[in-house]
Amino acid sequence: MAMQSLGMIILILAVLLVVGVPISYSIGIASLFTILQTVPLDISVVTGAQRIFVGMSKFSLTAIPFFILAGNLMNQGGIAKRLVNFVMAILGKLPGALLVTNVGANALFGAISGSASAAAAAVGSMVLEGEQEQGYDEALCAATNGASAPSGLLIPPSNALITYSLAAGGTSVAALFMAGYLPGIIWALCCMVVAIIIARKKGYKGTPGKFSWSNLGKATLQAIPSLSLIVVVIGGIIAGVFSATEGSAIAVVYALILGICYRNITWKKFWNIVVESAKMSGMVVFLIGVSNILGWVMAFLQIPQAVSAALLGITDNPVIILLIMNVILLIAGTFMDVTPAILIFTPLFLPIVQTFGMNPIHFGLVLVYNLCIGNITPPVGNTLFVAIKVGRTTLAKTMPYMLAYYAAILVGLMLVTYVPAISMFLPQMAGLA
Secondary structure, three states, X not given: OHHHHHHHHHHHHXXXXXXXXXXXXXXXXXXXXXXXXXXXXXHHHHHHHHHHHHHHOOXXXXXXXXXXXXXXHHHHOOHHHHHHHHHHXXXXXXXXXXXXHHHHHHHHHHHHHOOXXXXXXXXXXXXXXXXXXXXXXXXXXXXXXXXXXXXXXXXXXXXXXXXXXXXXXOOOHXXXXXXXXXXXXXXXXXXXXXXXXXXXXHOOOOOOOOOOHHHHHXXXXXXXXXXXXXXXXXXXXXXXXXXXXXXXXXXXXHHHHHHHHOOOOOHHHHHHHHHHHHHHHHHHHHHHHHHHHHXXXXXXXXXXXXXHHHHHHHOOOHHHHHHHHHHHHHHHHOOOOHHHHHHHHHHHHHXXXXXXXXXHHHHHHHHHHHHHHHHHOOOOOHHXXXXXXXXXXXXXXXXXXXXXXXXXXXXXXXXXXXOHHHHHHXXXXXXXX
C-alpha cells in the first residue's frame, strides 16, 4: 500500500509538472489524490488546509523572507565589484587569474546574496570584460562561472540549509551553518583546480608583475564592509547572541545601510527590491506550507518506513545505500529546484540514514550539496543558463568544459558523503553537535 501510494505521488507529480503546473500546486494535488485512497474527501481537504497553515506559521520560517530581502539588497548594493577586486588581489598571480577569481568571488558573493544565479550574473558580468580583453575562451569562462556559483549556497547564510532544518524536524540551523563552510569551500576548490589545469593547457597566465601588498590592503579595506555581513550574522548566531531569524533581520538592516552608503540603492530601487523579495518569499513560504501536506501524507501512509525497508532489503551496507541515494538525488536535481527537492526527499531518506547512525547535520550537507548540482545541469539548470547568457555563448560550446567541472564536483560530493568529519568538524568544535 505504501509503495503504491509513493508510486501514485511520483506519477501525478510527473504528469502535472510536464503539463506546466507550478510545483507547489503539483505537490498539493498529488498529496490529496493519494490520501483519498484511505481518507474521505472532506477530512482530507480540511486536514490539508490545516497542514498548510501549520507549515507556514513556524517562527523560524521568517528567516527565509528576511534573507531573501537581504540577498536582493546585496545584489543591488555594489557588492560584487568589491569582492571581485578583493579575490583578484589574493589569487591574481595564479594561472588563469580571471577564471580563479571568478570562482572565489562566486563563493563569497553567493554566500552573501544566497543565490547562485545572482552570483553568476553579478560576478560573471564583472569579470567578462577582462576575460574578453585577455582572449579567454568565452565558453570556458561561462562554464567556470556557472560551475562555481552554487558553492555559495552551501556557505552560510543559506536558505537551503534553513529549509532542510524545517524539513528535518528542527535540526539546529546554527550547526548546519557551521557545517556548510567546508563543503562549500571544497566545491570552490574543485572548480579552482579544474580552472587552473585548463588555464595552463591554454596558456592563460596570471596578472603580470609582482604580488602587491598595497593592492591587497586597498582591496581588503573596500571588501571588509561586505565580508563583515557574514561575520556579524553567522558569528552572532553561533555565539547565541541572536537566533537565525533575528540574524536575518539584522542582515537586512546591514545590507540596506551598506547599499545606501555605496549610493547604489535609491528609494525607487528599494521599493522594487521589497516587491520582488515579497514575490519570491510568497512562493517559497507557500511551497513549504504545501509540502507539509506531503509530509503528513507520507507519515500517515508510512511511506518512509516502506522505502527504508525496500532499500535495506537490497543491502544493509551504508556505503551502497548512500550511493543509491546520491544517484536518485542527482537525477531528481536535474528536473527540480533545490527547495522542493529538499522538502520531498528529506522525510523519505533521513529516517533511513538514521538507522545506521548518520548524523542529520551530515546528511543535510550531503543532500544540499547534491541538489545544488542540479543548478548547473540541463534541462532545468537555471544557474548554468544564466552563466551562458552572461558569457554570450551557447550550451553546445559550454558543455565540453562543464564535463570536467562535473567530474571534480562529483569528487567533492563523494568526499562530503563518505567523510563525515568534513561536515561535522566545525559544528563539533563549536559545541553545536
